[in-house]
Amino acid sequence: MHDRKSDEPGATSGRRARGELESGVLAALYGATEPLTARQVRDGLPGDLAYTTVLTILSRLYDKGMLVRHRAGRGYAYAPARDEAAHTAERMRSLLEHGADREAVLTRFVSELSEEDEQLLQRLLSGHDGPQHSGRADEGP
Numbered sequence: 001m002h003d004r005k006s007d008e009p010g011a012t013s014g015r016r017a018r019g020e021l022e023s024g025v026l027a028a029l030y031g032a033t034e035p036l037t038a039r040q041v042r043d044g045l046p047g048d049l050a051y052t053t054v055l056t057i058l059s060r061l062y063d064k065g066m067l068v069r070h071r072a073g074r075g076y077a078y079a080p081a082r083d084e085a086a087h088t089a090e091r092m093r094s095l096l097e098h099g100a101d102r103e104a105v106l107t108r109f110v111s112e113l114s115e116e117d118e119q120l121l122q123r124l125l126s127g128h129d130g131p132q133h134s135g136r137a138d139e140g141p
Contacts, residue, residue, distance in 0.1 A: 021049075025057045026066070030084045035070065035077035 028044040029036060036044070042054040058078050061067045066087070069076040080087065099105040113121065 021053070021057050022061060025054065025061065026080065026084075026087070029067070029078060029080050032079075035068075035072070035079040037072055037075055037077050041078070 024045050025041055028041050031044075032040075038051060038055045038058055041058065042049055042051055045054070058067065058069075058076075062069055062078065066081055067078045068081050069078045071077075082090075096102060096105055110118065110121070
C-alpha cells in the first residue's frame with residue numbers, strides 16, 4: 001500500500017523548502033529586541049522543530065557571516081549581523097547579478113511595482129526623499 005501525502009496534488013510532505021528554515025530563523029531574530037538563544041528562537045517558530053535543528057541553522061547562519069553571537073550561559077545568544085533592509089538589499093543585488101539579462105530583470109521588477117513603490121523608487125533615484133525618511137542608517141532621528 002502506498003499512502004504518501006506528498007503524492008496527492010497540492011499536498012506537502014511536511015518538509016520545508018530549502019532556505020525556509022533559515023528565513024524563519026532570520027525573521028525571528030529581526031523581530032527580536034535583543035539577541036536570542038537557540039531555545040528562544042525555537043520557541044518563536046511555528047511547528048515542533050528540534051532544538052538541534054534550530055542550533056544547526058543558527059550555526060550555519062553564523063558561519064555565513066549573517067549572525068553575530070555572544071556567550072549566554074553555556075551557549076550563545078544570536079543577533080543579525082545587519083538589519084533586515086541591508087540583508088534584503090544584498091539578496092536582491094545578488095539575484096540581479098546572477099541573472100542572464102539584467103535589463104529584462106530590472107524591467108520586469110519595475111513593471112510589477114505598486115504605484116506607491118514606483119513613486120518611492122523614482123524619488124530615491126532622483127535624490128529627493130521629500131518629507132519621508134529614506135531608511136538610511138547614517139541619518140539621525
